[in-house]
Amino acid sequence: MAGTSTIDSAASIIRRRILDGVLGPGARLPEEQTSAELGVSRHTLRAALRQLVSEGLLRHEPNRGVHVPALTPADVSDVFRIRRMIELDAIEEIALVGNVPSGATSAVDGMEALGLSAAWHQVVEQDMRFHWALVEAAGSPRMVRTYAAIHAEIAYCLVQLRPHYDRPAQVAKEHRDLLAAIVARDGELAVVRMRAHLLEAETTLLGAIPAATHSERFPIWKE
Amino acid sequence: MAGTSTIDSAASIIRRRILDGVLGPGARLPEEQTSAELGVSRHTLRAALRQLVSEGLLRHEPNRGVHVPALTPADVSDVFRIRRMIELDAIEEIALVGNVPSGATSAVDGMEALGLSAAWHQVVEQDMRFHWALVEAAGSPRMVRTYAAIHAEIAYCLVQLRPHYDRPAQVAKEHRDLLAAIVARDGELAVVRMRAHLLEAETTLLGAIPAATHSERFPIWKE
DNA sequence: CCGCGGACGATTGTTCCACAATTCTGTAGC
DNA sequence: GCTACAGAATTGTGGAACAATCGTCCGCGG
Structure with missing residues (x-):
C-alpha cells in the first residue's frame, strides 16, 4: 500500500x-x-x-x-489563505529561475485529455498533481513538508466543489496560463495569475459549500 | 507537564x-x-x-x-525561508489592521528588562515569544499550526547562534521597530523590516554554524 | 411532566509482554 | 585485510489488560 x-x-x-x-x-x-x-x-x-x-x-x-x-466557510477561507501563502511563494521562485516542473506539465496534459464527461474527481486529481509539482519544484524540503500538512485538507475542500467546477478544458487553460508565466520567467505575472486562480477557486467553493454541509451536518453532529 | x-x-x-x-x-x-x-x-x-x-x-x-x-547551512536557509514565508504574511496582515498583539509587546519589554549579562537562552525565549505572538495575531488557525510545525526547528537554529547574537538592547530595538511599523499600520514597512530582520538573523547564523557543527558532528555520525 | 443524580457499560489512554523481521556486531575463515 | 556468517540487539507490530473518563439509562424527586 x-x-x-x-x-x-x-x-x-x-x-x-x-x-x-x-x-x-x-x-x-x-x-x-x-x-x-x-x-x-x-x-x-x-x-x-x-x-x-x-x-x-x-x-x-x-x-x-x-x-x-465539518468544513465551515471559515475553514475553507483559511485553507486557501495558506495555499496562497505557500503557492505564491513557490510559483514566484520557480518563475524567477524559469524552472517548469515536468509533473505540472503532464498534469495539464492530463486535464486536457479529460473529456467533458470526466468524473470531477479526475479533474481534482490532476489539479492537485499540478499544484503539488509546483511546490516541489520550489526546492524547499520544508515547504514541501508544510504543503503536505495541508494537502489532505485541500483535497477535502475540493471534493466538495463537485458540481461547480468549470469544464475541464477551462480548468486546463487556467493552468496552462500559469505555466506560460513561469516559462516567460515573469514572476510577477505568475504570482498575479496564481492569486487570481486561487481566489476564484475559493469564491466558487464558498458559494457551493454552505448548502451542502448544512444538510449533512446537523443529523450527526451538534454544537 | x-x-x-x-x-x-x-x-x-x-x-x-x-x-x-x-x-x-x-x-x-x-x-x-x-x-x-x-x-x-x-x-x-x-x-x-x-x-x-x-x-x-x-x-x-x-x-x-x-x-x-545535524543542522547544515542549507537547513538553516530553508528554515528561514519558511519563516519569511509565514511571518511576512502574518506581519503584513496584522499591520494592515493595526492589531498589535500584547504578547509581542510584553516580549519586547522582557528583552529590554534583560541586562547585558543575560543568558542567551533568555533572549531567545523572548524572541520566540515575540514572533509566535505575531503569527498568532494573524488569526489563521492553520498558519499557527504551520508555524508550530517548524517552531522547534527555529529554536534549534537559534540556540546555536549563542555568541553571535547582538546585545539584548539591540535585539529589543529591532523588535520595537517592527511593532512601530504595525502600530503605524504601514504594512509595507513592516514587511520590509521583518524581511531585513530575518535575513540578518539568517546571515549571522550561517556565519556561526559551520564551525560549531563540524566539530560535533563527526565523532558521532558519519555519512 | 420534566429535570436530577447515580450506577453501569463503553471508550480512551497507557502499560506490559511477546515475537517476527531487520539491522548491527563480533568473530572465524580465507 | 576483507568477507561471510552466526548471534545479539533493535525496530515494527500485535494482544491483553486496567485505571480513568465519558455516556447512558434508570429511578427519584420537584
Whole structure:
C-alpha cells in the first residue's frame, strides 16, 4: 500500500474514506471497531489517527476520540489563505529561475485529455498533481513538508466543489496560463495569475459549500 | 507537564534535551533505553518520537530508529525561508489592521528588562515569544499550526547562534521597530523590516554554524 | 411532566509482554 | 585485510489488560 509502514497504509485508507465521503462530517471513529475493520492493532490505528489529526482531516478531543470535522466557510477561507501563502511563494521562485516542473506539465496534459464527461474527481486529481509539482519544484524540503500538512485538507475542500467546477478544458487553460508565466520567467505575472486562480477557486467553493454541509451536518453532529 | 497527555510530556522532555544540547547532532534514541529513562512505555515513546520527527527535530530511518540530525547551512536557509514565508504574511496582515498583539509587546519589554549579562537562552525565549505572538495575531488557525510545525526547528537554529547574537538592547530595538511599523499600520514597512530582520538573523547564523557543527558532528555520525 | 443524580457499560489512554523481521556486531575463515 | 556468517540487539507490530473518563439509562424527586 501507499507508504510501506502499517501505520501509513492505515492512515491512507482512512484518508481515502474521508475524501470519498464514506466518512462524512461528524462521523466518529471508535478505536476498537475501526482497528478491527482495518485488521491492525489499536496502537497502530491510534498512530494513524494522530497522523490524520495533524493533517486536519480528523479532530481529536481528549477521552472522546476523533471525529470527521465539518468544513465551515471559515475553514475553507483559511485553507486557501495558506495555499496562497505557500503557492505564491513557490510559483514566484520557480518563475524567477524559469524552472517548469515536468509533473505540472503532464498534469495539464492530463486535464486536457479529460473529456467533458470526466468524473470531477479526475479533474481534482490532476489539479492537485499540478499544484503539488509546483511546490516541489520550489526546492524547499520544508515547504514541501508544510504543503503536505495541508494537502489532505485541500483535497477535502475540493471534493466538495463537485458540481461547480468549470469544464475541464477551462480548468486546463487556467493552468496552462500559469505555466506560460513561469516559462516567460515573469514572476510577477505568475504570482498575479496564481492569486487570481486561487481566489476564484475559493469564491466558487464558498458559494457551493454552505448548502451542502448544512444538510449533512446537523443529523450527526451538534454544537 | 506541558501538555496533559503522557505522549506530549515525553515529547516535551526530549525536545528540551535536544534544544539544550543534551542530545547533540547524531545522537541516537534507542526505544527501550529511552522509554525506561522517561518512565513511559515503548508505545508512548514511539508516539512522542513520531511527533518530534514531524517537527524536524529528529530523523527517522526505517528499522534503524531515530537520531538527532545535524543542522547544515542549507537547513538553516530553508528554515528561514519558511519563516519569511509565514511571518511576512502574518506581519503584513496584522499591520494592515493595526492589531498589535500584547504578547509581542510584553516580549519586547522582557528583552529590554534583560541586562547585558543575560543568558542567551533568555533572549531567545523572548524572541520566540515575540514572533509566535505575531503569527498568532494573524488569526489563521492553520498558519499557527504551520508555524508550530517548524517552531522547534527555529529554536534549534537559534540556540546555536549563542555568541553571535547582538546585545539584548539591540535585539529589543529591532523588535520595537517592527511593532512601530504595525502600530503605524504601514504594512509595507513592516514587511520590509521583518524581511531585513530575518535575513540578518539568517546571515549571522550561517556565519556561526559551520564551525560549531563540524566539530560535533563527526565523532558521532558519519555519512 | 420534566429535570436530577447515580450506577453501569463503553471508550480512551497507557502499560506490559511477546515475537517476527531487520539491522548491527563480533568473530572465524580465507 | 576483507568477507561471510552466526548471534545479539533493535525496530515494527500485535494482544491483553486496567485505571480513568465519558455516556447512558434508570429511578427519584420537584
